[in-house]
Amino acid sequence: MRRRRFGQGPTHDGSRRVLGLLVLAALTVITLDARAGDGSPIDPARAAVGSLFGPVESTTAAVTRPFADAISSFRTNKSLRGDVATLAAENSRLRGEVSTDPLDRQRLAELDGLTRTAAETGYSLVGARVIAIGPVQSFTRSVTIDVGTSSGVTKNMTVLNNDGLVGRVVQATSSTATVLLIVDTESVVGARLGTNSEIGFLRGRGSIADSGRLDLELVDNAVVPSGGDVVVTWGSQNGVPYVAGIPIGRVESVVSSPRQSSRIAVIVPFVDFSALDVVGVVVPQGTTGDRPVISTPTGKADR
Amino acid sequence: MNALRNAALVAVVAVAIVLQAVVLRYVSVDGVVPNLALVLVVVVAVSRGSQFAAVFGFGAGLLLDLAPPADHVAGRWALALVVVGYLAGRVRQDARESPVASVLLVGAMSFVGTSVFALSGVLLQDGALPVDLTLRVLAISVLWDLMLAPFVVPPLLRLVDRLGSDEVAAARPVSLARTS
Numbered sequence: 001m002r003r004r005r006f007g008q009g010p011t012h013d014g015s016r017r018v019l020g021l022l023v024l025a026a027l028t029v030i031t032l033d034a035r036a037g038d039g040s041p042i043d044p045a046r047a048a049v050g051s052l053f054g055p056v057e058s059t060t061a062a063v064t065r066p067f068a069d070a071i072s073s074f075r076t077n078k079s080l081r082g083d084v085a086t087l088a089a090e091n092s093r094l095r096g097e098v099s100t101d102p103l104d105r106q107r108l109a110e111l112d113g114l115t116r117t118a119a120e121t122g123y124s125l126v127g128a129r130v131i132a133i134g135p136v137q138s139f140t141r142s143v144t145i146d147v148g149t150s151s152g153v154t155k156n157m158t159v160l161n162n163d164g165l166v167g168r169v170v171q172a173t174s175s176t177a178t179v180l181l182i183v184d185t186e187s188v189v190g191a192r193l194g195t196n197s198e199i200g201f202l203r204g205r206g207s208i209a210d211s212g213r214l215d216l217e218l219v220d221n222a223v224v225p226s227g228g229d230v231v232v233t234w235g236s237q238n239g240v241p242y243v244a245g246i247p248i249g250r251v252e253s254v255v256s257s258p259r260q261s262s263r264i265a266v267i268v269p270f271v272d273f274s275a276l277d278v279v280g281v282v283v284p285q286g287t288t289g290d291r292p293v294i295s296t297p298t299g300k301a302d303r
Numbered sequence: 304m305n306a307l308r309n310a311a312l313v314a315v316v317a318v319a320i321v322l323q324a325v326v327l328r329y330v331s332v333d334g335v336v337p338n339l340a341l342v343l344v345v346v347v348a349v350s351r352g353s354q355f356a357a358v359f360g361f362g363a364g365l366l367l368d369l370a371p372p373a374d375h376v377a378g379r380w381a382l383a384l385v386v387v388g389y390l391a392g393r394v395r396q397d398a399r400e401s402p403v404a405s406v407l408l409v410g411a412m413s414f415v416g417t418s419v420f421a422l423s424g425v426l427l428q429d430g431a432l433p434v435d436l437t438l439r440v441l442a443i444s445v446l447w448d449l450m451l452a453p454f455v456v457p458p459l460l461r462l463v464d465r466l467g468s469d470e471v472a473a474a475r476p477v478s479l480a481r482t483s
Contacts, residue, residue: 015354029378049369132324136334144372
């Protein structure tokens with residue numbers, strides 16, 4: 001084999017110049033987006049791309065769901081996980097065998113649970129399904145759901161399922177919305193201990209695996225949370241971004257660090273973030289849109 | 304004609320991004336999925352050279368940054384994939400000649416790309432995980448891309464070559480037949 005040096009060719013100098021320009025462009029975009037915080041100049045572009053990709057993602061999710069159900073019903077067999085070649089080969093055989101009935105029944109139960117949640121908490125909910133999940137390589141835990149501003153869902157609304165708090169809406173296009181999960185490292189939730197109403201701040205650790213945990217830092221250092229204590233949302237004014245009284249998880253253990261002289265309670269979330277499907281978005285009473293609103297019997301039913 | 308071909312490439316990267324977020328989540332390992340967009344940038348680099356690949360990487364990265372459910376600071380994947388496209392283009396000749404080399408190149412570039420992305424997150428304090436978790440995610444994603452590369456790279460290479468300029472396609476009919 002003939003030996004060549006790397007980077008030979010007439011375009012060598014040109015490609016270096018292009019590289020410089022592109023790196024500069026990327027750094028400019030990063031700076032624009034990172035410095036501005038809320039109301040970043042990138043937001044219109046994000047919304048535009050979102051409204052293009054949102055419907056495509058919805059459609060893809062709808063089309064691929066039956067196949068995915070076949071996979072997920074066999075997922076309990078952990079050895080199959082990750083072996084994408086085996087899965088691809090077996091997929092066509094399994095597709096015929098697997099009836100999606102039990103999964104549909106499970107979804108109905110989840111929806112029932114949501115209706116019950118609406119009745120118990122007194123909030124109006126818009127039902128939604130998770131259509132896309134952000135890859136962990138991006139180091140943020142966010143999902144796309146198939147409702148958007150056309151159903152009355154806007155930024156900073158609480159998202160929950162029948163187990164408890166899921167996250168909050170950080171972006172909404174007309175047909176989809178992006179939800180930041182509470183396990184994300186950027187997520188901070190005002191939380192309250194169920195037994196003594198002590199308040200604190202709950203931060204995610206960025207992992208959705210079964211071992212995914214949240215850290216609760218209590219405002220009052222003297223309080224020692226007891227194991228098994230339930231943590232609920234504390235709620236802020238007008239329910240933005242989190243409404244009050246939504247269960248989040250249970251205290252697993254308490255870690256105290258002598259250096260920071262503070263106690264961190266480790267919380268096991270009620271929600272299984274690796275198997276999110278049917279969720280509900282808390283919307284103001286009397287919201288109308290292209291989706292039925294689940295509300296309390298005493299509240300005004302919209303559909 | 305050229306504009307049409309480039310539009311087709313944009314469509315391919317859009318498909319890769321949607322597949323990555325919607326379909327591959329069902330086979331994720333702790334939420335880590337194969338990075339199809341990155342593999343595509345490497346393939347384009349092997350087919351078209353570093354200059355084109357850097358531009359393509361920038362575009363693909365920006366789409367990855369903006370398409371839902373992305374919520375990190377925009378431009379981070381763009382930066383990572385520019386670097387990936389450029390570096391992969393520099394060693395394209397070697398990757399052209401053997402399928403094994405192209406698979407190894409995907410693995411190496413997966414490491415580079417995910418590392419640049421993770422480092423930019425640490426610098427910007429944007430969704431950075433603890434070091435041990437970051438390394439774990441890095442390892443899983445490199446393994447994923449390595450595992451997928453033998454199945455995905457040859458057909459993608461054929462597709463991108465077909466979408467490439469006639470000059471490129473005509474210059475390498477022999478090695479093409481071997482890699483595919």
